[in-house]
Amino acid sequence: MNHTMTLTIQRVEGALIRALGLIERRGFAVTSIDASADEAAQQMKLTIQVCSPGRSVDVLARQIEKLFDVRSVAHVRTNEPAVQLEESMAC
Amino acid sequence: MPVYDALLDSPIRHVLARHEQGAVLAADGFARVTGRPGVCMATSGPGATNLVTGIANAFMDSVPVVAITGQVPTPVMGTDAFQEVDIFGITMPIVKHSFLIRRAEDIPRIIGEAFHIATEGRPGPVLVDLPKDVANTMTSVPPIFEMKSPDLGRPDPEQLALACKLLQEAERPVLYAGGGVGMARAVDAFREFAEASCIPVVTTLKGIGAVPTRHADYLGMLGMHGNLAANKAVQASDLLICVGARFDDRATGRLDGFAPGAKVIHMDADPSEISKLRFADAGLLGDLRVTLSSLPTDLSIEPWRAWCAERKTDHAWRYDAPGEGVYMPDMLRRITEADPEMTIACDVGQHQMWVAQHCHFQRPEQHLTSAGLGTMGFGIPAGIGALLADPGGRVLTVTGDGSIMMNLQELQTIRRYDLPLKMLLVDNASLGMVRQWQELFHEERYSEVDLSDNPDFVEVARSFGIEAFRVTRRDQVDAAIKRLLAAEGAILAHVCIDPKTNVWPLVPPGETNDVMLEGMSA
Numbered sequence: 001m002n003h004t005m006t007l008t009i010q011r012v013e014g015a016l017i018r019a020l021g022l023i024e025r026r027g028f029a030v031t032s033i034d035a036s037a038d039e040a041a042q043q044m045k046l047t048i049q050v051c052s053p054g055r056s057v058d059v060l061a062r063q064i065e066k067l068f069d070v071r072s073v074a075h076v077r078t079n080e081p082a083v084q085l086e087e088s089m090a091c
Numbered sequence: 092m093p094v095y096d097a098l099l100d101s102p103i104r105h106v107l108a109r110h111e112q113g114a115v116l117a118a119d120g121f122a123r124v125t126g127r128p129g130v131c132m133a134t135s136g137p138g139a140t141n142l143v144t145g146i147a148n149a150f151m152d153s154v155p156v157v158a159i160t161g162q163v164p165t166p167v168m169g170t171d172a173f174q175e176v177d178i179f180g181i182t183m184p185i186v187k188h189s190f191l192i193r194r195a196e197d198i199p200r201i202i203g204e205a206f207h208i209a210t211e212g213r214p215g216p217v218l219v220d221l222p223k224d225v226a227n228t229m230t231s232v233p234p235i236f237e238m239k240s241p242d243l244g245r246p247d248p249e250q251l252a253l254a255c256k257l258l259q260e261a262e263r264p265v266l267y268a269g270g271g272v273g274m275a276r277a278v279d280a281f282r283e284f285a286e287a288s289c290i291p292v293v294t295t296l297k298g299i300g301a302v303p304t305r306h307a308d309y310l311g312m313l314g315m316h317g318n319l320a321a322n323k324a325v326q327a328s329d330l331l332i333c334v335g336a337r338f339d340d341r342a343t344g345r346l347d348g349f350a351p352g353a354k355v356i357h358m359d360a361d362p363s364e365i366s367k368l369r370f371a372d373a374g375l376l377g378d379l380r381v382t383l384s385s386l387p388t389d390l391s392i393e394p395w396r397a398w399c400a401e402r403k404t405d406h407a408w409r410y411d412a413p414g415e416g417v418y419m420p421d422m423l424r425r426i427t428e429a430d431p432e433m434t435i436a437c438d439v440g441q442h443q444m445w446v447a448q449h450c451h452f453q454r455p456e457q458h459l460t461s462a463g464l465g466t467m468g469f470g471i472p473a474g475i476g477a478l479l480a481d482p483g484g485r486v487l488t489v490t491g492d493g494s495i496m497m498n499l500q501e502l503q504t505i506r507r508y509d510l511p512l513k514m515l516l517v518d519n520a521s522l523g524m525v526r527q528w529q530e531l532f533h534e535e536r537y538s539e540v541d542l543s544d545n546p547d548f549v550e551v552a553r554s555f556g557i558e559a560f561r562v563t564r565r566d567q568v569d570a571a572i573k574r575l576l577a578a579e580g581a582i583l584a585h586v587c588i589d590p591k592t593n594v595w596p597l598v599p600p601g602e603t604n605d606v607m608l609e610g611m612s613a
Contacts, residue, residue: 014183021184068188
């Protein structure tokens with residue numbers, strides 16, 4: 001199952017890798033990322049597609065929300081049929 | 092170097108450990124006893140990497156620790172400079188949060204935030220990496236020592252109403268208490284609810300002491316090495332009230348067969364734990380004290396309570412092991428009967444499970460155990476931390492012949508600071524828990540578990556200037572307990588037991604908690 005999430009993170013050292021690392025460590029594969037910066041707010045908006053191994057994406061969203069540099073997390077949609085994922089080992 | 096130079100003129104008390112892992116595990120033990128953050132420092136490179144196991148230990152058990160590491164100067168960071176490691180990156184998955192300070196004027200704010208984050212909500216370790224040039228810079232920004240008191244809030248009213256309904260409809264409820272009860276300082280609220288509702292209580296390894304272990308409605312620890320009565324009650328329950336626990340695999344056994352007929356009320360400070368592993372019919376976030384005091388207690392569960400009491404009688408521990416050798420479960424039980432207020436810091440392995448099963452505790456912070464990570468080497472540093480937290484207290488480290496060798500150097504810390512740590516070394520001349528699994532699940536093919544070439548531990552302790560004696564027979568146990576408890580300074584009792592002794596009962600890996608192997612050997 002593929003999911004699309006949007007994250008707003010503070011642009012501080014480690015914030016990006018912390019969020020992406022958590023997603024992979026919790027067993028999800030990142031299949032695409034789109035990032036844009038909001039210079040004025042010192043924030044970055046990420047639109048991330050993740051492939052779930054059958055775990056709850058809502059629990060993942062709450063795990064990401066706990067990160068101190070993350071300002072918001074939204075699980076915007078679930079895509080079906082699944083996006084092709086050829087090389088990831090996670091799914 | 093600049094920090095240690097400044098310490099010479101500072102009122103901060105510094106304790107020099109002999110290995111950075113000893114320092115971080117002592118900080119962890121201090122935090123478990125006091126509920127306040129334990130602080131440790133290490134130099135860059137190997138000093139920082141030696142903290143990693145202890146940081147992971149604090150992360151897994153939700154313990155507030157602030158770890159401060161030195162770092163090479165900012166101009167050479169990223170150039171593979173001498174003793175440079177990316178400790179900020181290395182520890183990212185095992186910290187609650189971390190900071191790399193690049194400007195001296197940020198130090199007061201970041202240190203304040205580090206202490207706040209370590210303690211608020213679900214506690215955890217925070218790493219602060221401090222480059223040498225930043226530490227060498229003078230700043231006029233005032234220090235921030237004010238810590239906001241965390242406000243965990245109240246549970247959602249709809250979920251609370253649902254939980255109340257589930258409670259009133261339940262015929263066979265069980266309270267399943269985890270480490271969160273103690274960490275949230277919710278012991279009084281938990282006991283008031285348990286007393287008023289008369290719901291039988293089981294605990295996780297970290298939850299032990301949520302109610303006194305002699306309480307009539309306490310059934311024991313659940314899970315892989317839990318008490319049969321506790322596991323049977325949970326498996327037969329129709330409502331599981333999980334308070335500050337996280338459905339860890341050692342507690343649940345095979346998850347799809349755990350409490351199969353039960354609905355679940357899950358109370359926690361951490362929103363990401365609700366429905367992580369087991370769907371919560373009612374999820375109650377927020378302050379456990381507030382939540383527990385909002386639940387109904389006028390339940391009609393007498394038949395169920397009586398059924399649980401019968402199971403408790405049926406499966407009471409037996410101490411009539413045959414033989415002349417020391418039966419460690421009995422020795423441990425008798426130590427805590429002789430001194431019920433003593434704090435026990437455990438190492439990891441068979442002796443850790445015997446402590447959990449057989450020792451008596453009045454409150455959770457009396458039982459310091461590495462639960463989530465299972466860190467061999469935890470016991471002695473944690474005992475040191477407990478004594479630093481409560482210099483007048485009585486602290487016993489129960490360790491094994493495998494575990495003690497993992498932080499043996501901290502015996503010198505005990506000697507240097509004259510810490511009256513009591514140590515019970517349970518020596519089965521093997522890595523006993525691994526040996527047990529190889530016996531039971533690998534057709535007695537023993538691989539790398541024999542430790543019969545151990546050093547003479549009595550001589551080792553004496554060489555550090557620590558009183559030590561050996562116990563090999565059951566008829567020596569009474570005198571050994573008296574000597575151990577009466578000692579005014581540090582003391583080590585080296586107790587040799589049968590290497591073939593196993594921990595019972597046991598839920599085999601991959602099985603549900605309905606399947607418990609039983610046995611007794613001594």
